[in-house]
Amino acid sequence: MSSIELDHVSKLYANGAYGVRDVDLRIEDGEFVIFLGPSGCGKSTTLRMIAGLESISSGDLRIGGHSVNNVAPRDRNVAVVFQSYALYPHMSVRQNMGFGLKMRGVTAGVIDDKIKAAASLLGLTPYLDRKPAALSGGQRQRVALGRAIVRDPVAFLLDEPLSNLDAQLRAEMRLELVKLHRRLNRTIVHVTHDQVEAMTMGDRICIMRDGRMIQIGKPLEVYADPVDTFVARFLATPPMNLIPARLHGEGGALTVTADGLAITVPDQHRAAYAPAAGREVIFGIRPEDLHETDAPGRERLDVTVVAIEALGVENILIGQIGREKPVEIAARLSRHFTAPLGAVVPLYVDARPMHLFDPETTRALPRPSVGLVKA
């Protein structure tokens, strides 16, 4: 049993600033959890508190059900892998991987067996006698992981381990880590500010902002139902379109209107949104819910073309709606979509996955979840 529980954990730094505030989280044994958030939001601080590298100012931290507030890092049996890898340059891969065990007095034969097993798992067998300087970034990353694996910890704490790698290597290592998790079946806490890593790697994402965990959930649940405009915009590129608007109620129908925009609220959301009729709202719609073609249930939206980003697999249309208070929006269209810059093109909105947010609090107005709708 090696669940990790954070029970109202806070970190108040000596300068009076909070690094982390009141984090409440239970990570199950064997779970792969992602901490995602912008720079300075408290991801590393939280990870370092779990590892014992940072003291806890208040709250309780339990590993395997036991409070570890006063347990030294080396006795917590968790392994940390840092972004910088922190390999010893004068030692070979073999020595780097075995050093920690040697310091703990593990016998040479046992160390050797563990190194061989980890090297084989990570594809490092041919490199065991090389020094880190003679390895690629991805190989060094693997050595850092190997050093953690040989310790056989109850949990791996990974602090942006992929951020020094180029895009292609990063994508490969992403998959390697997921496979490794399946094979080792150990708890992994992975810190990143990369949304693709967050969406694809973990069982759950914890989104952090200003030291707080503002949303915790399965990746697609968080994607489909963000709790506020920050999460709505943070989780994808291009982010969710957010359009300041007003909600009108008339004769039982609800309409979201703004300069250049009039969208009828779909039936399934009418009851939930009715109490907000007459109020200012922020209308949220993801770029993939704007389409080039009409279909039953879609609503027309005229957009002035500002730019078209051809990505090969799809074209991102950056457009403007409205004249007096123009708002820029993005739409994910097919790779065949073309239009001259400045042209006005009709798009068709599938409003079923729409969101409304409160402009003052930025919180989502509650509505039943519709998950990810089929186009």
Ligand SMILES: Nc1ncnc2c1ncn2[C@@H]1O[C@H](COP(=O)(O)OP(=O)(O)OP(=O)(O)O)[C@@H](O)[C@H]1O
């Ligand atoms: N030793 C310290 N003393 C005072 N404040 C600190 C200290 N270490 C970190 N902080 C502050 O705590 C907050 C959280 O820092 P943390 O390193 O956890 O952020 P992060 O989410 O890991 O960011 P990044 O993505 O840049 O690594 C930041 O505002 C940071 O400036």
Ligand SMILES: [Mg+2]
């Ligand atoms: Mg950090």
